[in-house]
Amino acid sequence: MTHYLFRRFWQSLLVLFGISLIVFILLHLSGDPAVLLMPPDATKEDIDNFRTLMGFNDPLFIRWPPWAGLSPPWRFVTETQYGRFMGGMVRGDFGLSFRHQQPALGLVLERMPATLELTLAAMLIAVSVAIPVGIVSAVRRNTSLDHAGMVLALLGQSMPVYWLGIMLILLFAVRLNLLPAFGSGSLSHLILPAITLGAFSMARIARLTRSGMLEVLGQEYVRTARAKGLAERRIILKHALKNAAIPVITVIGLDLGTLLGGAVITETIFAWPGVGRLAVQAIANRDYPVVQAAVFLLAAIFVLINFLVDVLYTYVDPRVAYK
Amino acid sequence: MSDGLVALDVEQGVTAREGRQDLRRILRELAGNRAALLGLAVVLAVTASALLAPQIAPFDPVAQEITNRLKPPGWTGADGRMRLLGTDHLGRDILSRAIYGARISIVIGLSAVLLAGTLGTLIGLVAGYEGGRIDDLCMRLTDTMLAMPFILLALAVIAVLGPSLLNIIMVLGVTSWVSYARVVRAEVLTLRAREFVAAAKALGGGGLRIVARHLLPNVLTPVIVIATLEVARMIILESALSFLGLGVQPPTPTWGGMLADGRAYLSTAWWLATFPGLCIMLSVLGINLLGDWLRDVLDPRLKV
Numbered sequence: 369m370t371h372y373l374f375r376r377f378w379q380s381l382l383v384l385f386g387i388s389l390i391v392f393i394l395l396h397l398s399g400d401p402a403v404l405l406m407p408p409d410a411t412k413e414d415i416d417n418f419r420t421l422m423g424f425n426d427p428l429f430i431r432w433p434p435w436a437g438l439s440p441p442w443r444f445v446t447e448t449q450y451g452r453f454m455g456g457m458v459r460g461d462f463g464l465s466f467r468h469q470q471p472a473l474g475l476v477l478e479r480m481p482a483t484l485e486l487t488l489a490a491m492l493i494a495v496s497v498a499i500p501v502g503i504v505s506a507v508r509r510n511t512s513l514d515h516a517g518m519v520l521a522l523l524g525q526s527m528p529v530y531w532l533g534i535m536l537i538l539l540f541a542v543r544l545n546l547l548p549a550f551g552s553g554s555l556s557h558l559i560l561p562a563i564t565l566g567a568f569s570m571a572r573i574a575r576l577t578r579s580g581m582l583e584v585l586g587q588e589y590v591r592t593a594r595a596k597g598l599a600e601r602r603i604i605l606k607h608a609l610k611n612a613a614i615p616v617i618t619v620i621g622l623d624l625g626t627l628l629g630g631a632v633i634t635e636t637i638f639a640w641p642g643v644g645r646l647a648v649q650a651i652a653n654r655d656y657p658v659v660q661a662a663v664f665l666l667a668a669i670f671v672l673i674n675f676l677v678d679v680l681y682t683y684v685d686p687r688v689a690y691k
Numbered sequence: 692m693s694d695g696l697v698a699l700d701v702e703q704g705v706t707a708r709e710g711r712q713d714l715r716r717i718l719r720e721l722a723g724n725r726a727a728l729l730g731l732a733v734v735l736a737v738t739a740s741a742l743l744a745p746q747i748a749p750f751d752p753v754a755q756e757i758t759n760r761l762k763p764p765g766w767t768g769a770d771g772r773m774r775l776l777g778t779d780h781l782g783r784d785i786l787s788r789a790i791y792g793a794r795i796s797i798v799i800g801l802s803a804v805l806l807a808g809t810l811g812t813l814i815g816l817v818a819g820y821e822g823g824r825i826d827d828l829c830m831r832l833t834d835t836m837l838a839m840p841f842i843l844l845a846l847a848v849i850a851v852l853g854p855s856l857l858n859i860i861m862v863l864g865v866t867s868w869v870s871y872a873r874v875v876r877a878e879v880l881t882l883r884a885r886e887f888v889a890a891a892k893a894l895g896g897g898g899l900r901i902v903a904r905h906l907l908p909n910v911l912t913p914v915i916v917i918a919t920l921e922v923a924r925m926i927i928l929e930s931a932l933s934f935l936g937l938g939v940q941p942p943t944p945t946w947g948g949m950l951a952d953g954r955a956y957l958s959t960a961w962w963l964a965t966f967p968g969l970c971i972m973l974s975v976l977g978i979n980l981l982g983d984w985l986r987d988v989l990d991p992r993l994k995v
Contacts, residue, residue: 379831386835390844397851404851526976528927528947530934531968534954538965542958622837629840633931637954647843648935651850659847666840674838 502577524571625670733977806864811871819879
């Protein structure tokens with residue numbers, strides 16, 4: 369078990385390294401980050417100065433030729449651009465935001481609670497609707513209740529997030545005037561964005577719970593439980609649900625990460641002051657340190673959540689550690 | 692030797708006759724499944740409007756008539772022609788724009804899936820067949836892609852490279868191969884232990900030959916199922932990019948772009964945002980219905 373967790377931890381570290389590489393390359397995709405970062409009307413001289421200032425003339429990954437200067441290999445951290453980026457990142461330094469003149473990481477961390485609040489609320493709504501719907505659909509298989517639930521789930525999976533958001537605003541804020549259309553601060557501000565963000569997961573989890581329950585309800589231990597004369601309610605909630613939960617937990621873990629990243633659109637529509645909206649504005653302003661910090665942090669949280677899900681697994685189903 | 696090869700082919704179930712029987716079986720199943728038929732009908736309708744847009748669109752999708760702006764659905768102009776779905780903030784006919792919008796969605800959906808499917812299948816084949824360190828590397832690579840906040844990454848890359856049709860296809864394709872790679876790898880891992888692969892090896896088949904001739908045909912079924920469902924996801928992602936302003940640029944009509952335009956007029960002209968959204972939802976629903984059915988018929992064990 370410890371061995372399994374240790375291996376998963378090591379793999380997570382490797383993934384974080386991969387993420388840092390992608391985040392680093394992001395800035396260099398265009399070939400010349402100096403041109404990308406400077407305003408379009410900057411003179412060639414300004415761009416050249418900026419390039420030298422930012423160290424964009426240094427090698428990206430490897431000094432070339434490697435024997436030049438014969439400096440020790442640890443100088444990689446100061447002499448290459450990726451080395452400097454990694455070194456800064458490990459210390460939590462993604463550079464200054466060009467626009468706000470503040471550390472990029474601090475800006476992102478400041479917005480993180482709002483994004484986490486929205487994501488968790490969305491997942492809470494999704495799970496608390498989807499699991500009962502999935503169970504009822506499975507237990508009342510092929511009744512109109514089942515059909516209604518699954519048609520709704522299919523619609524939920526087919527609806528673009530932002531359209532759902534706009535339609536909810538149109539109905540509840542513009543027509544009925546019941547809930548605020550944007551902003552944050554109170555519970556009523558949270559309702560529409562959380563439903564919007566959670567709808568897709570809700571649909572997915574409902575379908576997965578249904579198929580998982582159907583599979584489990586046909587198993588022999590369920591028949592045994594029935595033969596013992598246990599109450600149907602107890603059989604479904606204790607015996608079946610627990611065994612159908614494993615794939616559902618995986619998807620909840622994966623979706624939690626997807627929701628964090630997907631909050632970008634929801635946050636934009638509802639003007640929710642989270643990381644996603646900050647990042648979209650930073651992309652528009654070409655404020656790349658903030659973009660890099662936001663992408664890295666969201667990905668790192670995703671990795672962390674999935675690691676925790678793996679730890680949780682070893683409790684729910686100890687067999688996974690020995691596969 | 693030749694007898695041996697024939698036997699191997701039969702075991703793989705890919706002879707032409709069996710293929711035809713499979714096709715007939717699938718068509719029979721299709722006729723009896725209302726949900727799948729509905730899906731097929733929607734997909735055909737969207738494809739048809741993409742192909743025949745110039746013939747069926749009643750108006751020029753980019754022609755502006757400022758005097759006729761924000762007219763409600765069913766409004767008939769001084770020219771006596773009805774705007775079935777109304778006009779937008781520049782007086783353009785929404786129905787015509789929606790019909791033309793299908794083009795971008797279909798082109799991007801199909802090309803991105805083709806790119807991602809090819810990449811993912813290749814990575815999955817190599818990872819599963821080679822095993823060991825190469826497999827480890829490929830799996831960490833898929834974990835990394837899975838962890839990336841997709842929309843944000845796509846936005847950032849497109850902001851750097853510029854929002855051209857080709858760049859959007861590339862970004863969607865290069866970032867969406869994970870699901871194919873994982874499924875193909877898992878399939879290859881079980882296939883690799885099967886006798887026909889051992890036999891092909893024993894007959895002296897090289898790695899490339901085994902992968903291309905013996906493994907690839909056997910993993911195509913799940914790939915087709917995933918690809919179908921992924922077209923839907925690509926359409927949603929493309930429209931999300933357009934919605935955030937980094938999709939195919941105006942004046943080219945895209946469903947996501949129309950939706951974004953409509954946002955400013957939510958309280959006065961609901962039809963601007965409603966109809967393009969319905970187009971996206973219906974297309975995606977149709978593709979999902981078709982994909983779910985394909986999965987049930989071809990590969991019911993597949994969890995996608």
